[in-house]
Amino acid sequence: MGRNAAAVLASIVGLVMVLTAFARPLEFLGTAVVDWFNVLAAIAFVLGGANLLKMNLLKISARDAGWGYSAVTVSVFLITIGVGLLKVGAHPDPLHPDVALSGDKEAVGGAFWWLYEYAMSPITSTLFALLAFYVASAAFRAFRAKNTAAILLLGTAFVVLLGRVYVGVLLTSWIPADNAWVSWLRLENLSGIIMGVFNNAGTRAMMIGIAIGIAATSLKILVGLDRSYLGSSD
Amino acid sequence: MSQLNAPLHDPAVERRANRMMVVILAIACGLLALRALIGSSIGSGADAVTEHGFGMVYVQESPKGFVSEVAKDRAADGTEVEVRTWKPAAPGQTPEISWTEWNEVTAGEWAAAQRARADAPASAPLVTVSWPRTAGVWFAALMTLAVLSFLWRDNPVYKLAESVVVGVSAGYWMIVATWDTLVPKLAGALVPAWTKAHLMPSLESAGVDWWGLVPLGLGMLLLCRLSARVSWLGIFPLAFVVGTFAGLRFVQNIESDLLAQVATMFEPLVVVKHQALAGADAAATPPIDWAGSIGASLSAVLILVGVLSVLAYFFFSLEHTGAVGGAARVGIWYLMITFGASFGFTVMGRIALLAARLEFLFDDWLWLIDPSGKH
Amino acid sequence: MSDRPNESFLARLDRIDRRWIFLMMAIAVAGPIIWVGVTGRTFPETATPAVQGAFDAIERLPEGSKVLISFDFDPASAGELQPMATGFIHHCQLRKHRIYAMTLWAPGSPLIGATLADVIGSDPSYRYGENFVDLGYQAGNEGVMKQVGVDFPKAFPNDSKGTPLARIPMMQGITRLSDFDILISVSAGYPGGKEWVQYGVSPTLTQGHRLPFVAGSTGVQTPQMIPYYPVQMSGILGAIKGAAEYESLVNAKATAPGETVPAKYQEAQRRMAPQLFGHSLMVGLILVGNVIFFAGRRKGAAE
Incomplete structure (x- = not known):
């Protein structure tokens, strides 16, 4: 019963979204649904935070392996929530200095800003930067010109890697740039041709395929044929 | 370092790796001490001083004071109300509310301010080291190194950094969603007077918007997922989100990625380009640019062939033999070139991110370089 | 140092610890950053x-x-x-x-x-x-x-x-x-x-x-x-x-x-110098990896 009602709800709001794309007078309906959707998305962040807290507290109370790290996560999470909600160190809005919480939560110098600037930013960006090392190691170990397909992949990577930096310009600078019959052979131009022609064609075909796939799966949800997102009925 | 190929669970290797880590840490500490000993020259001319510290942030005080005025105004229902407005206190005026803001300045400005304060202590604004921000730079640098230490091997310092970022990120997203979306759109709709009085004094509201109960109700049901007993109630907000998303994506994917992309395939395959003429010749019919025309035509043909052959490869309803098999093979070649290009661009992106992190260490922390003149 | 003294140079190179590659990447990126930071020089760019x-x-x-x-x-x-x-x-x-x-x-x-x-x-x-x-x-x-x-x-x-x-x-x-x-x-x-x-x-x-x-x-x-x-x-x-x-x-x-x-x-222009060395290193690594691969395959076929 509950699953049927939920599937009907999904169909109704989905069809409203489809209808409003074609009937402008009904735009207000779509706007209302999307507005609720956006608020719900914000509540999902609260759910995410609460879930993180729950999982880590369970780990701490069970003294599971690595519970000390969970304690760090929970402490930092609670500190962030505390200073963020109370806007610690952020001054009120100059137009309303009598309302303590009227200021910018991310004001430079505030505690919330400090956590963003000096904890979240450096760690997340370094985590992303780590991949530069691993991609180098993987290229050394795994990039082998074993067959035609691998040669094409490798050759393209070479041209793009060299053509996008100044070394590519230097390597093929002997090819006259003003002669259109041969200038395309310069690495920087070859890189452009790969992106504009071959990559363009490959990505476009994937895009068309994916669009058809998404349209089909969306349609199944809209007509209630696909209910897998609701989980099993057990 | 060939010993490092040995399994890490070998106690001898473990001990050796730990000893190596200690040596690296000792060398790093020695280098930091050396860096402090050498110091940096900051400021210019007569203001120049040698500073042995590094990774420091300087700030200048900026006092703020406000006074209020009460004026009579008419409310929406016509009744007379008193409205209190605030404005910055004039020089000499005693502020009712005041605080001090600290704005970041360069090390050069700090050096100049030190000299100015020595000459005329009363008039010059206070410029000083910001210890919270300096500690922040050091913390950021140490966390950067902690994450990079994973390259050596997994270790507690890396795990600590990971735990910190998980906690901060989850808290950050939650707080931003609360202040930027939930407060104006939910609290502002359902309890506008209270929201205006305590959270958003600039809020403009025509009264309670009861439609706000819909997302609130769905949100409460979503939070039910935290409890095993009532988690099934969470399927309703989930269905709402999935349904809305399906409706949105159904239309937009067809419009933008199917129809618009297919439409680009109906462009001429034979392209004729003309040479650009300048000056007095500009009015004449320009001659054909043969190289440009052949290049553009070839590109158009190669794109069409590429799209069709990759689609043939994706089309599994027909066996990939004969002409279809040939087309599919060409499709694979196109895909390989596409993946090669993606690989090249991914490498480019990752190196840029690494460069940014190393720049932070060399510039903001160690003061080895100073491209933007901060210190 | 090696525990396999009769091993060829290429075979040893094939077994190189990945941390040497990490170190090479760190130097390839860090060196140019210092160089650009000190000299302030950047490469010319032509818009695509x-x-x-x-x-x-x-x-x-x-x-x-x-x-x-x-x-x-x-x-x-x-x-x-x-x-x-x-x-x-x-x-x-x-x-x-x-x-x-x-x-x-x-x-x-x-x-x-x-x-x-x-x-x-x-x-x-x-x-x-x-x-x-x-x-x-x-x-x-x-x-x-x-x-x-x-x-x-x-x-x-x-x-x-x-x-x-x-x-x-x-x-x-x-x-x-x-x-x-x-x-x-x-x-x-x-x-x-x-x-x-x-x-x-x-x-x-x-x-x-x-x-x-x-x-x-x-x-x-x-x-x-x-x-x-x-x-x-x-x-x-x-x-x-x-x-x-x-x-x-x-x-x-x-x-x-x-x-x-x-x-x-000029932030992006400054960053093109580490890019140049990073990309060159990547190309070099792929080349060396393939030389090792083909040399190993030839040796395997001969045996």
Whole structure:
């Protein structure tokens, strides 16, 4: 019963979204649904935070392996929530200095800003930067010109890697740039041709395929044929 | 370092790796001490001083004071109300509310301010080291190194950094969603007077918007997922989100990625380009640019062939033999070139991110370089 | 040192510990950073058509045009994307366009304030609320995109400071996305440039009044965006190279020959030196890896 009602709800709001794309007078309906959707998305962040807290507290109370790290996560999470909600160190809005919480939560110098600037930013960006090392190691170990397909992949990577930096310009600078019959052979131009022609064609075909796939799966949800997102009925 | 190929669970290797880590840490500490000993020259001319510290942030005080005025105004229902407005206190005026803001300045400005304060202590604004921000730079640098230490091997310092970022990120997203979306759109709709009085004094509201109960109700049901007993109630907000998303994506994917992309395939395959003429010749019919025309035509043909052959490869309803098999093979070649290009661009992106992190260490922390003149 | 003394050089190279490769990468990137930091030298850049297209799309708009720029990235991708965001704001400032900044990524919110303060903070001709506004973040991803296409004030009821849009002079007349003269997305992934094309630009295309769109995107995302150029997208800055090309175009417009370009407008150009050595190292590693592979295969066949 509950699953049927939920599937009907999904169909109704989905069809409203489809209808409003074609009937402008009904735009207000779509706007209302999307507005609720956006608020719900914000509540999902609260759910995410609460879930993180729950999982880590369970780990701490069970003294599971690595519970000390969970304690760090929970402490930092609670500190962030505390200073963020109370806007610690952020001054009120100059137009309303009598309302303590009227200021910018991310004001430079505030505690919330400090956590963003000096904890979240450096760690997340370094985590992303780590991949530069691993991609180098993987290229050394795994990039082998074993067959035609691998040669094409490798050759393209070479041209793009060299053509996008100044070394590519230097390597093929002997090819006259003003002669259109041969200038395309310069690495920087070859890189452009790969992106504009071959990559363009490959990505476009994937895009068309994916669009058809998404349209089909969306349609199944809209007509209630696909209910897998609701989980099993057990 | 060939010993490092040995399994890490070998106690001898473990001990050796730990000893190596200690040596690296000792060398790093020695280098930091050396860096402090050498110091940096900051400021210019007569203001120049040698500073042995590094990774420091300087700030200048900026006092703020406000006074209020009460004026009579008419409310929406016509009744007379008193409205209190605030404005910055004039020089000499005693502020009712005041605080001090600290704005970041360069090390050069700090050096100049030190000299100015020595000459005329009363008039010059206070410029000083910001210890919270300096500690922040050091913390950021140490966390950067902690994450990079994973390259050596997994270790507690890396795990600590990971735990910190998980906690901060989850808290950050939650707080931003609360202040930027939930407060104006939910609290502002359902309890506008209270929201205006305590959270958003600039809020403009025509009264309670009861439609706000819909997302609130769905949100409460979503939070039910935290409890095993009532988690099934969470399927309703989930269905709402999935349904809305399906409706949105159904239309937009067809419009933008199917129809618009297919439409680009109906462009001429034979392209004729003309040479650009300048000056007095500009009015004449320009001659054909043969190289440009052949290049553009070839590109158009190669794109069409590429799209069709990759689609043939994706089309599994027909066996990939004969002409279809040939087309599919060409499709694979196109895909390989596409993946090669993606690989090249991914490498480019990752190196840029690494460069940014190393720049932070060399510039903001160690003061080895100073491209933007901060210190 | 080796526990297999009779092993050939190539075989030993094949078993090299990956930490040596990490070290090589660190040196290849760190060395040029120090070199550029000390000498201040950068490489010359020539704009590719897609970058020129992005530049021209902003350049050809009349003075005072309404530019909506979405900062859809976080600090993790700022190494690639911050120079693009700075470049776009700098270009809009030079053209005296009105700048409306927003983000669909919560951690992108402080980046808006920092970029605006960095580029136009000291310009007296740019007044908050009249020439530029920071609309901050709204949750909802594509939901927000769809909503700004239909009812902008509903999606963003206030700016990042909590001021209602009705009290912001430059928001007068803005009811939906098509009221802007151009849309710029600087994006690191989802939601970002691709979704803006799908939910923001494409509906205006079928309505017969295409909203000009320009993207700045990470290296990972750029190849996926290329098919949208030039019909659904006027131009794109792809990865740090695209940012460097765009910087050089904007700097050429902003500064007279011989005049010093402020360092904050050369961030991407500075980063092209570590790119050069990093890319060269990658090519070298792949070559050496293949030499080892083919040598091993030949040896195996001979045995």
